[in-house]
Structures are given as C-alpha cells and as structure tokens.
Amino acid sequence: MTDLLFLAFAAVTIGAAILAIEARDLVYGAAALGIAFLGVAGLFFLLDAAYVGWFQIAVYIGAVVVLILFTVMLVGPRMGEAPLGLKRVSLLAAILVSLLLGMTGALANATAFPGQDSCGSGCDLYLLSTSLLKNYGVQLEFVSLVMAAAVIGALALSKTDRGQ
Amino acid sequence: MLGPLQPLVDMVTSPLFLMIALFPGLTSIAIIGALLGWLERKVTARVQLRIGPLYASPAGGILQMFADLIKLSFKELFVPENSDAFFFIMAPTTGLVIGAALVGLIPFAPGLQIANIEVGLPAFLAIITLSPSLVLLAGWSANSKFPFIGGLRALFQQTAYEIPLWLSALGVIMMAGTLNLAQIVAAQSTGWFIIPQALGAFIFLVTSVAEMERLPFDLPEAESEIMMGWQAEYPGVLFLAAQGPGFVKLYAFSALFTTIYLGGFLGPSLLPPLFWMLSKTLVVIVLIMLLRSTFPRVRLDQLLRAGWTTLLTLAIVNIGITYLLVVGLPTF
Amino acid sequence: MEPLSSFFAVSVILLGIGIYGLMTKRNAIRILFSVELIYNAANLNIIAFARLRNPPIATGQVLVLFTIALAAMEAAVGLSIIILVSRLNAEIDLSKLSKLKG
Numbered sequence: 001m002t003d004l005l006f007l008a009f010a011a012v013t014i015g016a017a018i019l020a021i022e023a024r025d026l027v028y029g030a031a032a033l034g035i036a037f038l039g040v041a042g043l044f045f046l047l048d049a050a051y052v053g054w055f056q057i058a059v060y061i062g063a064v065v066v067l068i069l070f071t072v073m074l075v076g077p078r079m080g081e082a083p084l085g086l087k088r089v090s091l092l093a094a095i096l097v098s099l100l101l102g103m104t105g106a107l108a109n110a111t112a113f114p115g116q117d118s119c120g121s122g123c124d125l126y127l128l129s130t131s132l133l134k135n136y137g138v139q140l141e142f143v144s145l146v147m148a149a150a151v152i153g154a155l156a157l158s159k160t161d162r163g164q
Numbered sequence: 165m166l167g168p169l170q171p172l173v174d175m176v177t178s179p180l181f182l183m184i185a186l187f188p189g190l191t192s193i194a195i196i197g198a199l200l201g202w203l204e205r206k207v208t209a210r211v212q213l214r215i216g217p218l219y220a221s222p223a224g225g226i227l228q229m230f231a232d233l234i235k236l237s238f239k240e241l242f243v244p245e246n247s248d249a250f251f252f253i254m255a256p257t258t259g260l261v262i263g264a265a266l267v268g269l270i271p272f273a274p275g276l277q278i279a280n281i282e283v284g285l286p287a288f289l290a291i292i293t294l295s296p297s298l299v300l301l302a303g304w305s306a307n308s309k310f311p312f313i314g315g316l317r318a319l320f321q322q323t324a325y326e327i328p329l330w331l332s333a334l335g336v337i338m339m340a341g342t343l344n345l346a347q348i349v350a351a352q353s354t355g356w357f358i359i360p361q362a363l364g365a366f367i368f369l370v371t372s373v374a375e376m377e378r379l380p381f382d383l384p385e386a387e388s389e390i391m392m393g394w395q396a397e398y399p400g401v402l403f404l405a406a407q408g409p410g411f412v413k414l415y416a417f418s419a420l421f422t423t424i425y426l427g428g429f430l431g432p433s434l435l436p437p438l439f440w441m442l443s444k445t446l447v448v449i450v451l452i453m454l455l456r457s458t459f460p461r462v463r464l465d466q467l468l469r470a471g472w473t474t475l476l477t478l479a480i481v482n483i484g485i486t487y488l489l490v491v492g493l494p495t496f
Numbered sequence: 497m498e499p500l501s502s503f504f505a506v507s508v509i510l511l512g513i514g515i516y517g518l519m520t521k522r523n524a525i526r527i528l529f530s531v532e533l534i535y536n537a538a539n540l541n542i543i544a545f546a547r548l549r550n551p552p553i554a555t556g557q558v559l560v561l562f563t564i565a566l567a568a569m570e571a572a573v574g575l576s577i578i579i580l581v582s583r584l585n586a587e588i589d590l591s592k593l594s595k596l597k598g
Contacts, residue, residue, distance in 0.1 A: 006502065010502075010506045013506065013510065014506065014509055014510065014513070017510055017513045017514075017533050018513060020533070021513060021516070021517040021521065021526065021529060021530060021533075026523070026525055026526070027248075027251070027304070028250075029525075029526065029529060030529075031251070031301070033529050033532065033533075034297070036533065037536065040510075040536045040539070040540055043503065043506065043540055044540070044543055047503065047543050047544055047547060048547070049543050049546075049557050049560075050281065050282060050283050051283050051286065051343075051557070052543060052557050052560050052561060052564075054283055054286050054287050054290040055286075055290070055561060055564060056539075056564055057290045057291075057293070057294070058286070058289070058290035058293045059564050059565065060532075060536075060564065060568065061293070061294060061297070062290065062293025062296075062297075062326075063293070063568055064532065064567075064568050064571045064572075065297050066296055066297045066300065066319065066323065067571060067572055067575050068525065068528070068529075068571070068575065069297055069300055069301065069304075070300065070319065071525065071575045071578060072525060073300075073304055074579055075525070075578065075579060075582045076582075089519055089520055090519075090520050092519065093515070093516045093519040093520050094516075096512070096515055096516075096519070097512040097513075097515065097516050100508050100509075100512040100515070101508070101509065101512060103508065104504070104505045104508040104509065125282055125283065125343065127552065127554045128554040128557050128558065130554075131553065131554040131555065131558060132554070132558050132561070135555075135558075136555075136558050139562065140562075143562050143565060143566065146566065146569065147565060147566075147569050150569035150570070150572060150573050151569075151572075153573055154572050154573050157573070157576045157577065157580060158576055158579075158580075
C-alpha cells in the first residue's frame with residue numbers, strides 16, 4: 001500500500017513540477033507548483049514527518065502560492081516564453097540534467113546507504129518539539145529575527161514605490 | 165460465497181468506509197449543509213419578524229433547500245466565454261473537497277473520527293490556509309471586474325485573519341499539552357477550556373467568522389455593493405458549488421470550536437456523546453447565524469486593520485495569560 | 497516501507513527539473529518557480545536522510561522547518577522586487593534587464 005502511495009505522490013510531484021516550468025500561462029504554472037508542493041508534503045507524510053508535512057502545506061501552498069498568484073495577476077499577462085535561441089544553454093542544461101539522473105541511478109543502490117532505515121519508537125512529535133525548543137531555541141529566535149527583517153524589507157520596498 | 169468480490173465487500177462494510185460515506189462523512193455533510201442553509205433562512209427570518217421558508221414541506225419548509233437544488237439542476241449551465249473554464253469549475257469544487265476534509269478531522273464521539281492523526285489541530289488550520297488561493301482563482305477566472313475585486317478582497321481578508329486564528333488555537337494547545345483533537349477533548353474532562361481561555365475563544369470565534377466570510381465580514385460577497393463578488397458569474401449547479409463550501413466551513417468551524425473550547429462530546433452520560441457534540445455545535449452555529457442579523461457590515465480597511473493589529477495583539481495577550489495559567493499557577 | 501534510495505531519486509529528479517528551469521527560462525517568475533522546486537528537493541532529501549540515525553534525532557526535521565520558513569520569506573521579498581521592477585521597466589524578462597538602472 002505504501003508502495004502505491006509513494007508512486008502516486010512521486011508521479012504527481014514530478015509531473016506537476018514539469019508542468020509548472022513548461023506551462024505557457026503563469027497562473028497554470030503557479031497552480032501546478034501548488035500541486036507539486038502537495039506531492040512533496042505527501043512524501044513527507046510517508047517519511048513519518050507529519051508535522052513538517054502540514055507545515056509545508058500551510059506555508060508553501062497556503063502562503064507562497066498565494067503570493068505568486070497575486071504577483072502574477074498584478075504584473076499582468078505577459079507573453080509566453082519567446083522561442084529559445086540559446087541552443088548552447090539548453091545543451092548545457094540537458095547535459096547537467098542527464099548527469100544528475102545518472103548519479104541517481106548509480107547511487108540508487110541499497111549498499112550506498114548504510115545504517116538502519118527505521119525511525120523506531122522515538123521518532124515522533126515529542127522528540128521534534130523538545131529538540132526544537134531546547135537544543136535549537138537560539139536558532140529559532142534568529143530565524144524569527146530574519147523573518148521580521150524580511151517583512152520590514154518587503155514593506156519598505158513597497159513604500160518607496162508610492163513615495164514617487 | 166462471493167469469492168472474488170469478498171475483499172470489496174469487506175472494504176465497503178468496514179467501519180472506516182461507513183464513517184467516510186455516511187456519518188460523519190460525505191452524505192451527512194451534504195445533508196447538514198443543506199439543512200444549515202434552511203436554518204439560516206429561518207433564523208434570520210424570525211429575527212426580522214418574518215416566517216421564512218414555509219411551504220416546501222409540512223414541517224416548516226425544511227425541504228426548501230432540496231427544492232432549490234432541484235431548481236438549480238434544471239438551470240442552464242454555462243461557462244462565460246472569455247473565462248478560464250478550468251479554474252472556473254475546479255476552484256469551488258476544490259473548496260468543497262477542503263470543507264469535507266475539515267469535517268473528517270473532528271472527533272464526534274469516542275471512536276467516531278475519520279482521521280485521528282497526532283497533529284490534528286495544526287492539520288485543520290493548515291487546510292484552512294488553502295482556501296484564500298482558491299477564492300482568488302475563482303474570482304480571477306471569471307474574467308470580469310466584480311468577481312475579481314471580490315476575489316482580491318476575500319484574499320486580503322482571509323489572509324489577514326489566519327494569524328490570529330493560529331495564535332488563539334495556540335492557547336488551547338498550551339493548556340492541553342497535545343495537538344491531537346481527541347486528546348484535547350479528553351483534557352477538558354476537568355473543565356471546559358472556554359473558561360480559562362475566554363479571550364482566546366472570543367478571538368477564535370471572530371476570526372473564524374471572518375475566515376468563513378459571513379456577515380459582519382462578508383465584504384467579498386457583499387450583495388448590495390459588488391453583486392455577489394467572486395460568486396457573481398456562477399450559474400446553475402455551480403452556484404451551489406460556490407455557496408456550499410460556506411455552509412460546510414460553518415459546520416466544520418463550529419464543530420472545531422466545540423471540540424477545543426466547549427468540551428466536544430463530553431457531557432453527563434445519560435445521553436450519548438454524539439448528542440452532546442451535535443447540540444453544542446448547533447448552539448455555536450445558531451450564535452454565528454445570529455451575528456448576521458445583529459451587526460452591520462465592516463468596511464474593508466477597518467476589517468484589515470482589526471485583523472492585523474487589534475486581534476493579533478489580543479491573541480498575543482491571550483498567550484501571555486495562558487502561560488501564566490499553565491506555568492505560573494501550579495508553582496504557587 | 498519504500499527504500500530510501502527511491503526518495504533520493506525523486507529528490508534528484510526535482511533538482512534536475514529546477515536547474516533546467518533556472519537555466520533555460522527567462523521570465524523572472526518562472527525562475528522563482530525553479531528556485532522553489534530546488535528548495536523542495538533539498539528539503540525532501542534532508543527529511544529522507546534524517547531517518548538513518550539510530551537512536552533517532554530530530555535535527556533533520558528542525559532544519560527543514562527553518563528552511564521552509566526562510567524560503568517563504570525569500571519568495572516574498574523576491575516577488576515584491578519583481579513587482580517593483582515590472583512597474584519601472586514594464587517587463588520582467590531577465591535577459592533584457594542587465595543594466596543596473598532605474
């Protein structure tokens with residue numbers, strides 16, 4: 001059953017990612033990106049990271065996709081991608097992608113990952129929350145400061161526009 | 165006896181499948197959604213000293229919504245010509261799916277919960293965050309000014325009120341010590357959370373009314389101003405797809421409020437727990453419906469200012485109070 | 497339970513798609529899509545490999561929580577820059593916006 005679920009989530013994620021890059025209309029691309037995020041969240045659930053999966057749904061699909069949709073609708077309808085005259089760049093890209101896929105095939109070997117692949121009984125929400133607050137509390141505060149700086153920065157960017 | 169069909173029969177008669185199909189699953193959500201539509205018309209009618217739907221059946225017009233459904237099925241179903249047909253149809257339909265998923269997380273009785281997951285409360289709130297983008301897509305896809313403005317207003321409103329919603333639920337999590345909805349209900353056996361969390365419950369109620377876009381926060385579908393807002397272009401049965409998620413979300417939010425503040429299915433054992441759960445949910449639903457007849461519509465800038473400043477500050481104050489209650493009191 | 501190498505394979509394929517989009521597309525928003533895909537590939541990789549420790553530790557999931565939040569912030573700031581640039585220059589084709597002007 002988990003095999004079927006894994007195949008379904010993986011296929012949805014990869015298909016939606018390709019659609020997000022290749023769709024001519026940016027709104028369809030943003031919606032496909034949201035579906036890709038949902039697929040990644042499903043893969044998180046399969047890996048016993050339930051809280052991180054819901055966090056991904058709430059932040060990525062609930063906020064980033066909304067931001068992207070809003071920006072696309074504000075910036076207005078642009079023409080689709082002009083036909084590429086950059087043959088060299090796409091050749092480079094194709095080589096890179098095939099290198100990556102080859103690396104995947106070579107490493108997708110059971111002996112490449114030593115160690116027991118199981119989460120055991122301690123890998124649950126209690127472990128995540130205690131280590132987040134006890135071991136990484138300082139980092140958590142730093143991340144919130146960075147987030148505050150980002151919010152202030154975005155507000156400042158939009159303010160200078162209206163000042164003109 | 166049935167041979168190859170046996171696994172299928174086992175699956176169909178398993179308790180999980182029956183829960184998903186009948187109660188508290190899809191069939192009951194559909195019927196309760198329709199009944200809530202009737203209830204809203206009756207409650208607002210009585211407040212306005214009218215009678216409301218009366219003729220559709222011998223029992224006070226209770227079949228009115230089903231009559232409306234039959235009428236809407238016969239109307240012409242068209243998609244506006246310049247609109248984006250895919251999102252026009254898929255956005256409200258996905259809203260219905262989201263509403264059904266919300267109801268699936270709530271414990272209606274010990275054991276009568278479709279999805280008893282360890283992180284139930286953040287899951288519910290995370291699914292809510294999916295709805296602003298759907299409303300924006302629905303408003304944009306109609307390719308007309310009124311629906312687009314309504315969609316943008318709905319986006320602003322729902323995004324602004326997500327943060328006070330999460331923060332007021334955080335007070336409950338601090339008091340219960342768990343994210344699991346069934347365990348939050350069990351933690352209220354010594355006292356419902358609405359008493360120590362009175363401020364949090366108030367904030368939760370106000371923000372969930374704003375998330376559902378009901379009066380007094382229904383600017384995105386303001387009937388007298390922008391012609392039903394983002395729902396303006398939806399014909400026939402799709403109109404139900406646009407209106408339906410509102411009622412399903414009302415049901416889901418009221419059930420969640422009952423679960424985390426009013427003790428869920430707990431009650432004196434002379435009546436079954438399901439009865440307590442449904443009656444408390446009904447009280448909350450009628451309260452929210454009475455808000456519609458009581459308050460005037462809030463203007464958009466007042467609405468956004470209230471969400472981003474006033475309610476956010478109150479929610480943080482609530483977290484402070486809860487911290488004192490949870491940590492401070494036992495040390496005295 | 498699916499072997500970890502298949503999660504690694506999905507992560508690498510997502511990375512490949514993201515890098516392909518980053519290199520061959522010129523619309524600024526589409527480049528942002530590719531960057532977000534690369535973030536997701538990295539997060540998936542971290543969560544998959546975080547299962548290998550025994551006794552388990554939660555560092556992988558904590559790190560992914562941080563990166564999800566930071567990536568969202570970066571997307572927000574990037575999108576506001578894109579809106580500003582489109583207001584000033586009326587287009588967001590990154591191959592034409594090569595002068596630091598405006």
